[in-house]
Amino acid sequence: MAASASLLLFSFVALLLLLAQPLGKxxxxxxxGDAGRWRAAFERRLWWLCGVRQKEMSWIRYFWAIIAINLLGVLVLFAILMLQDRLPLNPQQFPAISWHLALNTAISFVTNTNWQAYSGENTLSYFSQMVGLTVQNFLSAASGIAVAFALIRAFSRQxxxxxxxxxxxxLRITLYLLxxxxFILALLFVSQGVLQNINPYQTLHSLAGSSQTLPMGPIASQESIKLLGTNGGGFLGANSAHPFENPNALTNFMQMLxxxxxxxxxxFTFGEAVRDRRQGHALLATMTLMFILAAIVVMWAELNGNPHLLSAGASxxxxxxxxxxxxxxxxxxxxxxxxxxxxxxxxxxxHDSFTALGGMVPMLQMQIGEVIFGGVGSGLYGMMLFVLLAVFIAxxxxxRSPExxxxxxxxxxxxxxxxAILVTPTxxxxxxxxxxxxDAGRAGxxxxxxxxxxxVLYALSSAANNNGSAFAGLSANTPFYNLLLAFAMFVGRFGIILPVLAIAGSLVAKKAQPVSSGTLPSHGALFIGLLTGTVLLVAALTFVPVLAIGPVAEHLQLTQ
Structure with a gap:
């Protein structure tokens, strides 16, 4: 098993880096802004058609543009969910959902969280899935990447x-990247058996006389951007555990990539843009090492399992x-x-069925701030916050004056x-x-x-850090949790984007000084500082509340 684990992990990381380098360039x-001759002509017509001015923005105008388009997305998606019983492409005649679930879902998909307090195949119409959720999957991913681009320009411009x-x-991120x-990934999924249709659900009858209803729908198209945009919300309630979303080992590997x-x-994009590839390599090396260590721990924990299983009669x-x-x-x-x-x-x-150690690592990775690769865009600008902190302390x-x-x-x-760093732990x-x-919280x-x-801790960690996965076992579709998690998702997203763009606005106006050979940090020092600082910060922010679990549970009579 150790050899199989090593081969799987090595092949995954190697192929990931092999594909990421040309894409990053x-x-x-x-x-x-290098559009090229043919693209420049196309873009001039596109800007005119969309009414986009080509004038560049200050950081505050950039922020208001991002927040405006996302707030509009919340309103539109909320309206679609509340009116889905009156909209087309609803062959199962699903009714409109409750206002608090609609608000939670709208904020969830706009903030790139995709927390789902519902089962998709039993709740949402094709129109809600295609026009509502999928559109926001593209927009939320593009918003994160755009903020990362703005921060990169702050370092590359003078x-x-x-x-x-x-x-x-x-527009460029959506049209030329996402x-x-x-489209390519959706075709690959369809070739492997992922569904893509708008047929009504199919009812099958067995020879024994029982019946089963199989969900249909445009799954492959939503599945591709769900993964590439680090959104995560599944068309079906079982998400990528369902064979209609993830049929075999090949699609599973493609999804992880x-x-x-x-x-x-x-x-790689960061290194190329700032004309110092070593800095991009240092960031990538830090992320990759922490990722490999986390994968080893979870694999080891799940392979060793629980010794009580043997005493209970398991083979x-x-x-x-x-x-x-x-x-x-x-x-x-x-x-x-x-x-x-x-x-x-x-x-x-x-994740709720993982061992104690195996379940702790996913929760820990979210509580770090999801900077071990992280979300599209948000992972990079989140890690850059640790870079600035490490440089300042060093x-x-x-x-020496921090530079x-x-x-x-x-x-x-x-x-x-x-x-920005304190937003999500708070x-x-x-x-x-x-x-x-x-009482409302404990009732779930x-x-x-x-x-x-x-x-509960996993749910709040997932919402505040815009992850969206759940530990299960929590009845989250209540007014209390829908509103609490919606607030955490919204502030966890835009409460970080605001200071990040403020930092970018402050840095972009500064003229870069010549970098001497003794100026910190070198790429090696940056790598060590990031790794050490991240681990220490996580220990401080994570294990303090963990130590309080026992007394809190006992005081509130949550124990048996």
Whole structure:
């Protein structure tokens, strides 16, 4: 099994890096605005048709453009969900959903979280899935990448006040990156048996006289952007554990690659855009090492399983509970690490059924801030916050003025960095406390004791960090949890984008100083500082609430 685990992990990482490098270089052209002759002519007509001005924006205008298009997305998607019984493409005649679930779902998909407090095949029409959710999957992914582009320009430009044009960035990212990749991936999925139709559900009758209703729908088209955009929301309730979404081992491998492809490629994009590939390599090396360590831990935990299984009469200690037999333990464990390393949330196994250690790692990866590759765009700008913090602390320790890529890091940048880093831990801890301390919050907990607390902590960690996966066992489709998690998702997304763009606006106006050979950090120092700093910060932000699990559970009589 060790050899199989090593081969799977090595082949996955090697193929991921092989595909990410050329994609990252091509995305660097989007950052630079290099349209080429044929594309420039097309874009001039496109800007005129859409009414887009080609004038570049300051950071505040860039932020308001991003927030405006996403708020409009919330309103449109909320209206679609509330009116789906009156809209076309509803062969199963699904009724409109409750207002609090519609609001939760709208904010969830707009913020790239895709938290689902419902089962898709029993709740949403084809119109809601295609026109509502899938459109927001593209827009939320493009928004994250656009913010990353703005931050990259802040380091690559000198003595200017603008970060690019948000409308142009969103259109270019959608047209030249997300749409082509999604189209190719959807075709590959269809070739392997993923459904793509708009037929009514099919009812089958067995020879024994029983019947079963099989869901239909445009699954492949939603599945592709769900993964490439690190969105994660499944067309079906079982998500990527369902054979209609993820039929075999090949599609499972392709799905894992698709989740991390753009986040990994953005590291190469950063190196190319700032004209220092070593910095991009340092970021990628840090992410990759932390990812490999996490995968090894989860694989080891699930292969060793629970020794109590043998005493209970099981023939093997392997933990196959909650996993699909067609994927097995190794692929299920790797998928769990991939989807929580990125802010994806797609699942092919039940994380609630993992061992204690195997379930802790996915939760830990989310609580880091999902910077181990992370979401499309959000992973890179999240890791850059750790870069700025590491550079600032290193500079103070040696008495040198903190600089990165020749640009001085002042108190303004560090204040914004601290604010952005503290947003998600604050949401997780206060949200979990509110859920545990109120009757409405405790009413949704199905499992007693510390495990019930873990379900709440996982849900808030998933929402605040825009992941979307769930630990299960929590009745989340209530007004309390729908509104609480919607708030956490919205603030967790835009409460970080605001300070990130403020940092970009401050840095872009600074003229880069010549970088001497002794200026920190070198790519090696950056790698070590990022790895050490991230681990220490996670320990401080994660294990303090974990230590409180026992007393809290006992005080609130959650134990049996």
């Amino acid at each position: 091509s995305m660097a052209k989007l950052v630079d 003595s200017v006040q603008t970060l690019g044009n948000a409308w142009q960035d969103l 749409l082509p990749l999604s 698709a989740i991390l492809l753009i986040p990994a490629a953005l590291c 093997s200690p392997f933990n196959m509970e909650g996993k699909e037999a067609r994927f097995g333990i190794l692929s299920s464990a790797l998928y769990a690490v991939v989807t929580t390393a990125a802010s994806c949330g797609a699942v092919n196994a039940m 500079g103070l320790m040696i008495g 990165y890529l020749g640009k001085k890091i002042d108190t303004r940048e560090i204040k914004m960095t601290a604010l 949401l997780v801890l206060l949200g979990s406390a509110l859920a545990i301390a109120t 907990i199905l499992n007693p004791g510390a495990h019930g607390f873990s379900e």
